[in-house]
Amino acid sequence: xxxxxxxxxxxxxxxxxxxxxxxxxxxxxxxxxxxxxxxxxxxxxxxxxxxxxxxxxxxxxxxxxxxxxxxxxxxxxxxxxxxxxxxxxxxxxxxxxxxxxxxxxxxxxxxxxxxxxxxxxxxxxxxxxxxxxxxxxxxxxxxxxxxxxxxx
Amino acid sequence: xxxxxxxxxxxxxxxxxxxxxxxxxxxxxxxxxxxxxxxxxxxxxxxxxxxxxxxxxxxxxxxxxxxxxxxxxxxxxxxxxxxxxxxxxxxxxxxxxxxxxxxxxxxxxxxxx
Numbered sequence: 001x002x003x004x005x006x007x008x009x010x011x012x013x014x015x016x017x018x019x020x021x022x023x024x025x026x027x028x029x030x031x032x033x034x035x036x037x038x039x040x041x042x043x044x045x046x047x048x049x050x051x052x053x054x055x056x057x058x059x060x061x062x063x064x065x066x067x068x069x070x071x072x073x074x075x076x077x078x079x080x081x082x083x084x085x086x087x088x089x090x091x092x093x094x095x096x097x098x099x100x101x102x103x104x105x106x107x108x109x110x111x112x113x114x115x116x117x118x119x120x121x122x123x124x125x126x127x128x129x130x131x132x133x134x135x136x137x138x139x140x141x142x143x144x145x146x147x148x149x150x151x152x
Numbered sequence: 153x154x155x156x157x158x159x160x161x162x163x164x165x166x167x168x169x170x171x172x173x174x175x176x177x178x179x180x181x182x183x184x185x186x187x188x189x190x191x192x193x194x195x196x197x198x199x200x201x202x203x204x205x206x207x208x209x210x211x212x213x214x215x216x217x218x219x220x221x222x223x224x225x226x227x228x229x230x231x232x233x234x235x236x237x238x239x240x241x242x243x244x245x246x247x248x249x250x251x252x253x254x255x256x257x258x259x260x261x262x263x264x265x
């Protein structure tokens with residue numbers, strides 16, 4: 001059983017195949033921590049969107065730099081932080097997930113995938129925080145409550 | 153393989169059966185399949201998503217891209233999906249109003265609207 005404060009850090013080459021790696025690790029961590037099953041699906045999709053965004057941005061701006069995923073338990077919650085190193089002059093603003101839908105409807109697979117991913121995140125997860133990361137890129141922070149009785 | 157695709161004919165429709173995960177890594181494969189069908193003159197497509205385990209915004213973009221391509225030829229691209237967790241991303245983006253989403257391949261093939 002994980003103790004409070006257990007932590008996983010993953011740094012991965014910013015390639016599309018590792019978006020799934022980030023999802024799988026996050027789901028495993030979330031299940032162990034006791035996040036309810038319906039929320040674990042949310043973790044999977046949210047981490048997927050955040051990681052996709054980071055990989056898309058790194059491909060253009062920082063192809064040789066890793067994307068970082070941090071998972072930890074803080075104050076009865078699982079906190080996921082996904083950090084990229086794409087230069088962020090200003091913090092990206094979250095559109096609504098409906099804005100993402102409009103972008104997709106207008107542009108299809110030519111949509112700005114990084115923007116769309118962020119907007120979908122906003123519609124999916126109650127607590128999304130965007131801050132500047134240590135490296136000058138963006139840190140996307142997601143939080144989910146833990147149910148102690150559901151620890152695996 | 154994370155994503156498997158197969159196609160078959162049903163009536164005057166082509167059914168693309170998708171299984172596995174559609175994400176930024178695998179979505180290009182689906183995109184290429186849809187592009188290939190359209191360039192072969194197939195404009196009435198049903199995408200059977202009952203075997204799809206995961207769909208993200210990149211996958212949604214590919215489906216919208218496919219819809220636009222067939223519509224340019226007055227065609228149709230209908231989806232078969234009954235899984236709530238897959239439908240969720242359509243709902244939160246409002247794309248349930250853009251696609252015809254059916255409960256079965258039979259329904260999708262028979263639909264004419």
